[in-house]
Amino acid sequence: MSSPIVLVIGEHRNDRIRPASLELVTAARELANLVDGEFVVAVAGSDIGHIASEFANVEGVDRVVVIEHPSLAPFLPGPWTGAVSSIILQIEPFAVLIPSSITGRDYAARVAARLDLALVPDALTLSIDEGQVVAHRAVLGGRVQTAVRFVASSPAMVTVAPGAYSRSVTCEHAAPIESLRIAVNDRDTRATLVDKTEHTAGAKGLTGANRIVSGGRGLGKAENFALVEELAAVLDAAVGASGATVGAGWRAHSDQVGSTGHTVSPKLYLAVGISGAPQHLVGMSGSDHIVAINRDPDAPIFKIASFGIVGDLFEIVPALIGQLKSTVD
Amino acid sequence: MSEPQRELTIAVLIKQVPDINAVVVDPTSRQANIGGGRVMNTYDAYAVGEALAIKDRFGAQVTAIAAGPPAARDVLLRALATGVDEAILIDLPNHNDIDSLTTARILAAEIVKHNFDLVLAGQSTDDCETGQVGPQIAETLKWPHVSLATHVELSDRELRVSRDAEASKETIEVPLPAVLMVLSGREESQRYPTLKGMMAAKKKTIPVVEVVEPTAARRLEWSVPVAIEREAEGIVVQGVPTDEAARQLVAWLKEQKLI
Numbered sequence: 001m002s003s004p005i006v007l008v009i010g011e012h013r014n015d016r017i018r019p020a021s022l023e024l025v026t027a028a029r030e031l032a033n034l035v036d037g038e039f040v041v042a043v044a045g046s047d048i049g050h051i052a053s054e055f056a057n058v059e060g061v062d063r064v065v066v067i068e069h070p071s072l073a074p075f076l077p078g079p080w081t082g083a084v085s086s087i088i089l090q091i092e093p094f095a096v097l098i099p100s101s102i103t104g105r106d107y108a109a110r111v112a113a114r115l116d117l118a119l120v121p122d123a124l125t126l127s128i129d130e131g132q133v134v135a136h137r138a139v140l141g142g143r144v145q146t147a148v149r150f151v152a153s154s155p156a157m158v159t160v161a162p163g164a165y166s167r168s169v170t171c172e173h174a175a176p177i178e179s180l181r182i183a184v185n186d187r188d189t190r191a192t193l194v195d196k197t198e199h200t201a202g203a204k205g206l207t208g209a210n211r212i213v214s215g216g217r218g219l220g221k222a223e224n225f226a227l228v229e230e231l232a233a234v235l236d237a238a239v240g241a242s243g244a245t246v247g248a249g250w251r252a253h254s255d256q257v258g259s260t261g262h263t264v265s266p267k268l269y270l271a272v273g274i275s276g277a278p279q280h281l282v283g284m285s286g287s288d289h290i291v292a293i294n295r296d297p298d299a300p301i302f303k304i305a306s307f308g309i310v311g312d313l314f315e316i317v318p319a320l321i322g323q324l325k326s327t328v329d
Numbered sequence: 330m331s332e333p334q335r336e337l338t339i340a341v342l343i344k345q346v347p348d349i350n351a352v353v354v355d356p357t358s359r360q361a362n363i364g365g366g367r368v369m370n371t372y373d374a375y376a377v378g379e380a381l382a383i384k385d386r387f388g389a390q391v392t393a394i395a396a397g398p399p400a401a402r403d404v405l406l407r408a409l410a411t412g413v414d415e416a417i418l419i420d421l422p423n424h425n426d427i428d429s430l431t432t433a434r435i436l437a438a439e440i441v442k443h444n445f446d447l448v449l450a451g452q453s454t455d456d457c458e459t460g461q462v463g464p465q466i467a468e469t470l471k472w473p474h475v476s477l478a479t480h481v482e483l484s485d486r487e488l489r490v491s492r493d494a495e496a497s498k499e500t501i502e503v504p505l506p507a508v509l510m511v512l513s514g515r516e517e518s519q520r521y522p523t524l525k526g527m528m529a530a531k532k533k534t535i536p537v538v539e540v541v542e543p544t545a546a547r548r549l550e551w552s553v554p555v556a557i558e559r560e561a562e563g564i565v566v567q568g569v570p571t572d573e574a575a576r577q578l579v580a581w582l583k584e585q586k587l588i
Contacts, residue, residue, distance in 0.1 A: 013496075077473075078473055103495070105460055106476050107464075108461075109429070109463075109464035109465050109468075110474075112461070113433065114468055117548075118428050118430065118548035119430070119461060120549065121458070121461065139456065139458065139554055140361050141349045141458075143352055143556060144359075144360070144361045144555055144556050147552040148551050149549065151547060151550050153548035187471055190473045191473045191475065191502070191503040191507075192501065193500070194500050194501070194502050195499065196497050196498070196499045197497055197499075198497045235588065253493035253494075253495075253512065254493075254497075260372075260452055260453050260460075260512065262495075267587060268582075278455075279349075279371075282458075289587060291582075297565075297567060302563070304563075305563045305565070306564070307564050307581050308565040309578060310565065310566065310567040312571075315571045316574055319571045319572050319575035320579070322575075323575050323579050327579060
C-alpha cells in the first residue's frame with residue numbers, strides 16, 4: 001500500500017503565495033510525518049506555473065500538482081468547488097488542509113458536501129490519535145476549545161486558522177511538479193463576477209502586520225477613526241476595526257478583525273475603544289502583546305490585555321500620540 | 330426594470346443560539362456555562378432584515394425557517410413580529426449533536442418542498458462559527474451561492490449581489506434560485522419587532538416539521554469544550570492622570586522592545 005498523502009490546497013493572490021499557505025505547509029508536514037506519509041501541495045488557477053515553482057522550493061513539500069483552468073480566475077466558489085473536488089478524487093489523500101481564508105472557506109464547505117465529507121473549520125492544531133485525525137478548534141466566540149475527531153469521514157478535511165502554525169521557508173531542494181487535468185461542470189459556472197474594486201491600495205495589510213491599532217464602537221462615530229489612524233501612523237502600524245464598527249458602516253470589511261474578518265497575531269495589538277466581544281477576541285487573542293484603552297474597567301478586553309488603560313480614549317490617545325512622537329524624535 | 334413573472338418566494342434561515350456575551354467560564358471545571366439566554370444569531374437577524382428589504386422593494390413572500398428544539402419558536406416569533414410572512418420550525422432537539430452537512434441536508438429537504446426562489450442565511454453563527462450550512466445547502470440543491478452579501482438588486486430573476494470580500498468589493502450576478510449568506514449589519518437593514526407585530530405574530534400558526542433523526546454513524550466526535558482563556562495577569566492603569574497613563578504605556582512599550 002502506498003503511503004498516506006496529506007494534501008494542501010495552496011493559496012495565492014496577486015501572483016504571490018499567500019503567507020497563510022506557508023503556515024499550512026508546516027501543519028501538513030508535521031501531520032505527514034506522524035503518519036509516515038507524503039505531503040502534496042495542489043496549486044489551482046489560471047496561468048500559475050511560477051506559483052507552482054515557488055511552492056516546489058518551500059521546505060517540507062514532497063510534490064506539487066498544478067491545475068490550470070480559465071474558470072478558476074477570478075475566484076468564484078463554483079468552479080473552485082469542482083476543481084478541488086476533482087483534485088481530492090484524483091489524489092485520494094488521507095487528509096486535506098485548506099487555508100481558513102474567506103475564499104478557502106467559501107469553497108471548502110461545498111466540496112465537503114459534494115464529496116459527502118465532514119469538514120472542521122479553523123483548526124488550531126492537528127494531531128493523530130489511534131490512526132484518526134484530531135483537530136482542535138475554538139467555539140463560543142473563542143472562549144473554549146473542543147477537540148474534534150474524524151471517526152468516520154475520510155479524507156479528514158479541515159480549514160486551518162491563520163497564525164496557528166509558523167511559516168515554512170524556502171530551500172534549495174525543488175520538489176517535482178506535475179499537472180492534473182480537471183473538467184468544470186456547467187452547473188458550477190452560473191455566478192459571474194461583474195465588478196471588483198480593490199480596497200485602498202497602499203494601506204498596510206492586516207495579515208502579516210507586526211503592529212496593529214484597532215478601533216471599536218467606543219470611538220462613537222466614523223470620523224473619530226482619524227485618531228486610530230494617527231496613532232497607527234506614529235507606530236507604523238496597520239489599522240484594524242471591530243465587527244461593530246464594520247457593521248455600522250464606519251470601516252470596510254477588509255479592516256475587520258474577528259470571526260468573520262481577519263485572524264491576526266501581530267507582536268503588538270493596540271485596541272482602542274474595543275470592549276472585546278467574543279467575536280473580536282477570537283480574531284486577535286493570539287497576538288504577542290495586547291494593549292487596551294477603554295473606559296469600562298469590566299470590558300472583557302482587559303482580561304486578555306497585557307497592558308490596559310481604563311479611561312477616556314479621547315484624552316488618552318492624543319496624549320499617547322504626543323509622547324510617542326517626542327520619543328521617536 | 331421589468332417585474333419578475335411571479336411573486337418571489339424567500340426562505341430566511343434562523344438559528345437560535347446561546348447569548349455568547351453571557352457565556353461564563355467556570356474557573357474550576359474550565360467549562361463554559363452558557364446560561365439561560367437564547368437569542369437570534371446575529372447574522373441571521375441581518376438576513377431577516379435583508380429579506381424584508383427585498384420584499385419592500387421587489388415584492389416577496391418571506392418564510393423564516395429554524396431547525397432546533399421547541400424553544401427555537403421564540404426566534405421565529407421575533408422574525409414574524411418584524412414582518413416575515415410565515416414561519417416553520419423543524420423539530421431537531423439535538424441540533425448541536427449533528428454536523429453541518431447533516432443540518433444542511435435537513436434544511437435543503439424542507440426548502441425543496443416549498444419551491445423557494447431565494448434562500449438567505451447569516452454569514453456565520455455566534456456559537457459554532459462554521460459558516461458551512463449556507464454553502465452546503467446550495468451544494469445539496471445544486472444552486473449557486475454568494476457569501477458576504479451586503480446588498481441585493483433583482484431584475485428578471487437575476488440577482489445582482491454586492492459582496493464585501495477580503496480585499497475588495499465585488500458585484501456578482503447570479504440567476505435564481507440561489508443561496509445568499511448575509512454579512513451586512515448596517516443600521517438600515519436591522520428590523521426591530523413592534524408591539525403590533527408581536528400581537529400579530531402570536532396569532533400565527535407555526536407548523537412544526539418532524540424529521541427522521543439521522544441514523545447514519547457520526548462522522549465526527551466532539552470533546553467537551555474547555556477554556557483556553559488567558560488569565561488576567563496584565564498591568565491595568567486606572568485612576569491616574571492622562572499624561573501619566575500615557576507615559577507608563579510608552580515606558581512599557583519600550584521595555585517590551587515594541588518601539
